[in-house]
Amino acid sequence: AQSVSQHNHHVILSEAASLELGCNYSYGGTVNLFWYVQYPGQHLQLLLKYFSGDPLVKGIKGFEAEFIKSKFSFNLRKPSVQWSDTAEYFCAVTNSGGGADGLTFGKGTHLIIQP
Amino acid sequence: KAGVTQTPRYLIKTRGQQVTLSCSPISGHRSVSWYQQTPGQGLQFLFEYFSETQRNKGNFPGRFSGRQFSNSRSEMNVSTLELGDSALYLCASSFDSGPDTQYFGPGTRLTVL
Numbered sequence: 341a342q343s344v345s346q347h348n349h350h351v352i353l354s355e356a357a358s359l360e361l362g363c364n365y366s367y368g369g370t371v372n373l374f375w376y377v378q379y380p381g382q383h384l385q386l387l388l389k390y391f392s393g394d395p396l397v398k399g400i401k402g403f404e405a406e407f408i409k410s411k412f413s414f415n416l417r418k419p420s421v422q423w424s425d426t427a428e429y430f431c432a433v434t435n436s437g438g439g440a441d442g443l444t445f446g447k448g449t450h451l452i453i454q455p
Numbered sequence: 456k457a458g459v460t461q462t463p464r465y466l467i468k469t470r471g472q473q474v475t476l477s478c479s480p481i482s483g484h485r486s487v488s489w490y491q492q493t494p495g496q497g498l499q500f501l502f503e504y505f506s507e508t509q510r511n512k513g514n515f516p517g518r519f520s521g522r523q524f525s526n527s528r529s530e531m532n533v534s535t536l537e538l539g540d541s542a543l544y545l546c547a548s549s550f551d552s553g554p555d556t557q558y559f560g561p562g563t564r565l566t567v568l
Contacts, residue, residue: 384547430498442502445490445497448497448498
């Protein structure tokens with residue numbers, strides 16, 4: 341079975357700081373990778389996704405992620421965070437052949453941006 | 456395009472009862488997946504329906520079941536409720552089954568007393 345590990349459960353940053361959230365997955369085959377965000381009081385929204393091609397993918401609101409196959413990683417980055425980025429961030433994976441397990445999510449990272 | 460809608464948004468039940476939750480996918484989407492979100496276990500996959508057929512199932516007991524109608528709307532049912540079933544139940548829709556982008560609804564908050 342596949343699994344996803346998010347290393348940081350809580351991250352506190354000041355505005356304008358750079359952000360990197362770690363995500364590692366375990367699965368031997370070809371995967372599709374996602375980052376979802378859940379703002380306070382709102383539902384899960386897709387930030388970005390990787391299916392194939394350029395391993396550096398750009399998403400909404402200035403976020404990007406890099407897929408490093410050799411490291412089984414898909415870390416999320418943003419060069420300069422804003423107070424409005426305060427939210428819960430989830431990394432998720434499904435296998436490209438059709439997800440028998442649906443999306444497998446990490447436990448999430450709670451990001452707090454201090455003004 | 457309207458997003459995924461779920462009803463009801465909040466529900467309070469007592470142990471032993473059963474509950475039915477409803478999900479309407481984005482127009483044109485044919486796949487509906489259900490997830491359970493709890494503080495301890497995080498987001499866990501329950502099952503996926505496509506063309507009125509259950510395609511995939513997560514590791515949950517048989518008390519959790521679902522179905523999908525010809526208009527792609529889906530319901531999930533939990534019978535003989537337990538305290539541990541208290542959770543946010545999320546529905547997600549996608550155009551196709553398999554590795555397609557899923558769009559999530561706001562969820563139904565179920566509290567079991």
